[in-house]
Amino acid sequence: MQKRLLSTALLPFLLALSVPAQAVDLTWSGFGTFGYTRSDQSFNYQRFISDDGTLKRDTVVGAQVDARFSQEWSATVQAKAAPSDHSDSQWQASVAWAFVSWRPNDDWLIRAGKIRLPMMLNTENSDVGATYDFARLPQEVYSIAPTTDVIGVSISKTWLGESFDWIAEAYTGEASTYWRYYGRNRTMETRSSGSWFLPIDMKSSGLVLTARSLEHIFRIGYHEGQASRPGTKTGAGFDFGACSAPFGASNCYNLSEGGVDKLRVPILTLGASVSLPAEFRLTGEYAKAKVESASRGLSRWGAYVALTKRIGAWAPYISYAKTKSTDEALGFYQRINSNATALPAPLRSSQTLMADITTPYDQSTMALGTSFWVTSKSVIKAELSQVRTGVASSFVDAPAGSDSGNRHINVFSLSYSFSF
Structure with missing residues (x-):
């Protein structure tokens, strides 16, 4: 599936390059971030962060290369x-963008190929x-969408106004991606703690409206996704019944058969960034x-607010972010987790795995940081943040035999x- 999608994404670009070389104006650019992050905890947070x-x-x-033909x-x-x-444990080289653009006039833009979706303000x-x-962009918000890249088509229309320019963009496309799970005591295939990645095929369509001026930006979007698993059903729930022999006297949660x-x-996405007096900006x-589905904790909301102050080349900021699964999802996680503690040891790890599969989120992050702009295109950033988890948080790889809930994690970045 991924190879087919990649070939589809590159096809428009390869066709465009068939235009005679003398008609093509090429522009090269590059970017990068080298970041060091450390926490005060021995377990991993956001996959990689630990002490x-x-x-x-x-x-x-x-x-990036941009080719202009006309x-x-x-x-x-x-x-x-x-x-x-x-x-x-691995690094990956990938094609992030690969699309052809057609702008019939100043108001319309049509793109086809592999595109990044206009979801959050900085997606x-x-x-x-x-x-x-x-x-770091707040993970509580920027991780909610299963994927932000699709191979498809987007169409945008711009209306110029006296105070704001209005941009409406509609898109549709598909992508192959992965969703990460972590089992604190065992995984689906091994009897030791660790992560595994579930392949997912996504189809997504959406409509986004943006109002932009020199100082302010507002955005609202609605995105309709369809997730499927290659060669199998998805969306199954849990059954609660007698455990397998010789533990039939106890009741266990297990993944149910079927699905869709x-x-x-x-x-749904909302965003705003507003310029305030005295070089402050509120975002x-x-x-x-x-x-x-069984991973009902993915039904969640996330939000953040940040205040930034420009002082010459410096941009200190303070931010607060929070994400929370539905009360029903968090309550269900707690029921499975509590049931695990009442079971004999041989069954306990399989039940904590069922709890982990629900993928609960309940955490907040307070961050204090600053940026120093060396030039207009290079910046040094430093940040101290404190993460607090409530019932549980799937951003935390909890140590074996413990929970991800009720944690305080201090992070330096x-x-x-x-x-260029």
Whole structure:
């Protein structure tokens, strides 16, 4: 599936390059972030962050080529290297963008190929750390969508106004991606703790409206996704009944049979960034997703608010972010977790695995940081943040025999980002 999608994404660009070389105007650019992050806890947070320190959480490098064939036609390809999306130990080189653009006039833009979705305010430029002040975009919000890249088509229309320019963008496409799970005591295939990655095929369509001026930006979007698993059903729930022999006297939760071919995933997004007096800027975003499956904790909302102050080359900021699964999902996680503690030891790990599969989220992050802009395209960032988890948080790889809930995690981040 991935190879087919990649070939489809590159086809428009390759066709565009068949135009005679003398008619093509090529522009090269690049970007990168080298980031070091360390926490005060021995377990991993956000896949890589622990008291060992890591360069993997925020480091990414990429290059982009833009080819202009005429006033109306152009093409873009962007490649990047970053930690793998289907392994915690490997790095991955991938084609992030590969699309052809047609602009019949100043008001209309049509793109076809592999495109980044216009979801949150910084989704499209999330890999380019030199385009925003934060050391790290709030994971509580920016991780809600299963994927932000699709191979498909987008159409946007711009209306110029006296105070704001209005942009409406509609898109549709599909992608192959992975969803990461972590079992604190065991995985689906092994009897030891660890992560595994479930392949998912996504189809997504959406409509986004953006109002933009020189100082302010507002955005609202609705995205309708369909998730399916290659060659199998998805969206199954849990059964509660007698455990397998010789523990039939006890009751266990287990994944039920069946499911559906496609799982509906609606997502609502809201965002605003407003310029205030005295060089202050207030930014806030909100996203909400609904998923009806065993991983019911993916039905959650996330939001953050951040205040930034420009002082010459410095941009200190403070932010607060929170994400929470539905009360029903968190309550169900607690019931499975409580049931596990009442079972004999041989069954306990299989039941904590069932609890982990529900993928609960309940956490908040307070961050204090600053950016120092060395040039207009290079920036050094430092941040101290404290993460607090409530019932549980699937961002935390809890140690074996314990929970991800009721944790305090202090994180220090230092990075250098550039673009050219």
